[in-house]
Amino acid sequence: MTNKKPTLAQQTYEKLCAIETILNSLLADSGTPMQKRPLYLATAGPEMPLSVIRLEDAPNYLPCFDEADLLYGIPGLPILMSYCLEQVMDIGEESYLVGPMVFFRIDRDGCTVSLQVADLYQLAEFLEEHSIILMQGGESFIAIRLD
Numbered sequence: 001m002t003n004k005k006p007t008l009a010q011q012t013y014e015k016l017c018a019i020e021t022i023l024n025s026l027l028a029d030s031g032t033p034m035q036k037r038p039l040y041l042a043t044a045g046p047e048m049p050l051s052v053i054r055l056e057d058a059p060n061y062l063p064c065f066d067e068a069d070l071l072y073g074i075p076g077l078p079i080l081m082s083y084c085l086e087q088v089m090d091i092g093e094e095s096y097l098v099g100p101m102v103f104f105r106i107d108r109d110g111c112t113v114s115l116q117v118a119d120l121y122q123l124a125e126f127l128e129e130h131s132i133i134l135m136q137g138g139e140s141f142i143a144i145r146l147d
Contacts (some may be wrong), residue, residue: 096143
């Protein structure tokens with residue numbers, strides 16, 4: 001039996017999840033209706049780090065958000081990624097996103113709800129696994145591979 005010590009990232013993740021659980025419990029006890037709380041989403045881009053944003057700020061990062069955007073379901077997660085079709089580059093049979101994206105969580109009823117700390121951790125892993133460096137005309141740039 002091996003007792004592998006958790007990495008610093010894993011320890012931080014576990015502590016943040018515990019804090020989130022406590023905060024959710026306190027908010028539930030405060031009597032503030034769920035629909036009155038702000039919704040928190042995330043945004044990222046090939047050259048932009050993963051950041052938490054409010055729902056009303058999403059069009060600042062992705063102008064076509066909730067209007068003319070496309071949705072990409074992230075396998076195994078109740079999270080959707082919104083992006084602009086004009087910022088997809090097709091190379092052969094592969095598609096790559098070269099612009100910003102907005103991530104949001106959906107509940108069982110299909111309604112948008114705030115992302116959780118665990119979601120951010122999984123989104124960071126998704127971005128790391130799907131980021132790729134491409135070359136065009138002697139220039140290199142980062143893109144997100146769409147499966």
